[in-house]
Structure formats: C-alpha cells, structure tokens
Amino acid sequence: MALAAARRLLLHAGSRLGRREAVDGARRFANKRVLVETEGPAGVAVMKLRNPPVNSLSLECLTEFTISLEKLENDKSIRGVILTSECPGIFSAGLDLLEMYGRNPAHYAEYWKNVQELWLRLYTSNMILVSAINGASPAGGCLLALCCDYRVMADNPKYTIGLNESLLGIVAPFWFKDMYVNTIGHREAERALQLGTLFSPAEALKVGVVDEVVPEDQVHSKARSVMTKWLAIPDHSRQLTKNMMRKATADSLIKQREADIQNFTSFISKDSIQKSLHMYLEKLKQKKG
Numbered sequence: 001m002a003l004a005a006a007r008r009l010l011l012h013a014g015s016r017l018g019r020r021e022a023v024d025g026a027r028r029f030a031n032k033r034v035l036v037e038t039e040g041p042a043g044v045a046v047m048k049l050r051n052p053p054v055n056s057l058s059l060e061c062l063t064e065f066t067i068s069l070e071k072l073e074n075d076k077s078i079r080g081v082i083l084t085s086e087c088p089g090i091f092s093a094g095l096d097l098l099e100m101y102g103r104n105p106a107h108y109a110e111y112w113k114n115v116q117e118l119w120l121r122l123y124t125s126n127m128i129l130v131s132a133i134n135g136a137s138p139a140g141g142c143l144l145a146l147c148c149d150y151r152v153m154a155d156n157p158k159y160t161i162g163l164n165e166s167l168l169g170i171v172a173p174f175w176f177k178d179m180y181v182n183t184i185g186h187r188e189a190e191r192a193l194q195l196g197t198l199f200s201p202a203e204a205l206k207v208g209v210v211d212e213v214v215p216e217d218q219v220h221s222k223a224r225s226v227m228t229k230w231l232a233i234p235d236h237s238r239q240l241t242k243n244m245m246r247k248a249t250a251d252s253l254i255k256q257r258e259a260d261i262q263n264f265t266s267f268i269s270k271d272s273i274q275k276s277l278h279m280y281l282e283k284l285k286q287k288k289g
C-alpha cells in the first residue's frame with residue numbers, strides 16, 4: 001500500500017525522490033536507486049541501476065525501476081532506452097534474496113507482484129531497449145537483459161550471465177523459462193536451466209544469450225551505435241513487429257498472474273526452500289571470509 005502511494009506521488013507530482021533537472025542541456029531524473037539521463041542520440045535515455053553493492057532487485061529498487069520506465073513510456077520524445085549499471089563490475093545480482101528469505105507470505109506475494117510488474121513493463125515496452133551489460137548478471141539480472149531488444153556485454157571473463165536459479169535450490173518461473181527459450185532455443189535453455197549455467201561473455205555470445213561482446217571500455221559506445229541503427233526503423237512497424245513476437249509470452253503470465261503469485265508464495269515459504277536459500281546466503285558470506 002505504502003509503495004503504491006509512493007508510486008502515485010512519484011509519477012504524477014514529481015517528488016522528493018523523483019527530481020527532474022537540467023544538466024548541460026541533457027535532462028535527467030533520479031530516484032534513489034535508478035538514474036535516468038537523456039544524452040547521446042536524440043530520443044534516447046540511459047537508465048543506470050545504482051543499488052549498491054550488487055544492484056539486487058529489492059522491493060524499493062523494483063518499484064523505482066518500474067516508475068522510471070513508466071515515466072519514459074509516457075514521454076513521447078523518448079524512443080529508446082539503454083539499460084546499464086552504475087555499480088562497478090555488477091550489472092545486477094538479480095532478485096534480492098533477502099526479500100525471499102525469512103519473510104511472511106504477504107511479503108512474498110507483494111514482492112512477486114512487483115517482480116511480475118517490472119517484467120511485463122520491460123518485456124512489452126514499445127521503446128527500443130538495449131542493455132549495456134557491464135558486469136555480473138545472474139538470474140534476475142539476466143532476466144532484465146533478456147527483456148531488451150539487443151544485448152551488448154563487456155568482454156571480461158569475470159562477468160557471467162545466465163539463469164542460475166537451480167544452483168540456489170529454486171526454480172526459474174515459467175515466464176523466465178519462456179523468455180530463455182525464445183532467446184536461445186529449447187535445447188540450450190533446457191540444459192542451461194537444469195545446470196544453472198552462468199556463461200562467460202564468450203560462451204554467452206556463442207549460445208545467443210547476448211548479441212555482441214566488446215572490450216569493456218566500448219560497451220556504452222557500442223550500445224549507442226546499436227541504438228542509432230534501431231532508431232532508423234519506423235516506430236510503428238518495429239513496435240507492431242515486437243508486439244507480434246512477444247505477445248504470446250507476455251499473455252501467458254497476464255492470464256495467470258494471481259495463480260503465479262500464489263505458486264511463488266507457497267513455493268518460497270516451504271521450509272526446504274528457505275533452508276536452501278539460507279545455505280546459499282551463507283555460501284555468499286563465506287566466499288568473503
């Protein structure tokens with residue numbers, strides 16, 4: 001409820017969190033966790049995730065992300081968005097594990113509803129979305145990239161990308177799976193999902209998880225030049241084509257959103273799943289020490 005109210009405030013009134021300012025002729029607005037700047041080719045916004053340390057998609061981050069996208073969709077001067085990260089070495093660590101561990105069913109349901117909402121908005125966006133993947137991109141991080149129309153990844157073997165849910169003892173939801181299948185084909189998706197494969201940039205390119213791998217310092221310029229090419233296509237024909245390609249996948253979630261929320265809530269609430277998440281979080285901690 002509180003988040004919904006915050007969202008209305010941010011969208012319609014412009015608020016303490018959502019300031020819009022002019023900087024060197026470029027426009028920008030910033031929430032706490034998402035920075036949006038219009039720069040480069042006309043009609044293009046750059047959206048930077050900035051939820052340190054790892055850009056995990058907390059409830060607040062998801063909400064701010066969704067609001068920012070909604071604002072851009074409503075701004076008729078914006079035709080394309082480059083999605084990237086301000087956190088060094090991390091695109092996004094995916095869904096926030098602390099939103100899915102040790103909470104109550106109402107919280108899980110609220111969280112999942114917001115995950116669905118962001119996915120639907122990103123995946124069905126009329127704008128051209130290009131991701132500049134400048135760091136690690138597991139699970140929900142990979143999901144963000146998969147929603148884009150084109151993916152450029154930095155050539156750094158430390159960065160990996162993929163739907164690794166099975167390594168956590170959880171299961172990628174059917175709509176994550178559908179998008180993976182749409183992107184890399186059934187056989188590769190089946191194998192990668194079961195193994196929880198995190199691909200290096202070279203592997204990701206080979207299998208088709210990303211479209212291009214470039215030296216790290218060229219990720220943004222490449223994303224811009226890709227955007228310029230896509231901007232040359234008339235919006236109406238590109239949008240109708242995108243809709244034709246994506247509608248069935250989006251509709252399969254839209255027609256069962258509530259059941260999907262209930263399924264997530266009961267799955268994640270199970271003792272055995274909570275135990276798996278606990279062990280995974282411990283492993284992340286131990287990696288440090």
Ligand SMILES: CC/C=C\CCC/C=C/C(=O)SCCNC(=O)CCNC(=O)[C@H](O)C(C)(C)COP(=O)(O)OP(=O)(O)OC[C@H]1O[C@@H](n2cnc3c(N)ncnc32)[C@H](O)[C@@H]1OP(=O)(O)O
Nearest residue numbers: 054056093094095096097098136138139140170264267284
């Ligand atoms: C029916 C359907 C059911 C379920 C569907 C659920 C679908 C789930 C989708 C997901 O996205 S689950 C999340 C998957 N993400 C991961 O597996 C990534 C885990 N993180 C990492 O591998 C690494 O952290 C890293 C992203 C590669 C970055 O490594 P680095 O060495 O730079 O940082 P470090 O590991 O020390 O982490 C710093 C800090 O951040 C915490 N952290 C990391 N990832 C997450 C996360 N996803 N959520 C919350 N917190 C995360 C980590 O624990 C550290 O915390 P600390 O400083 O307090 O120890």
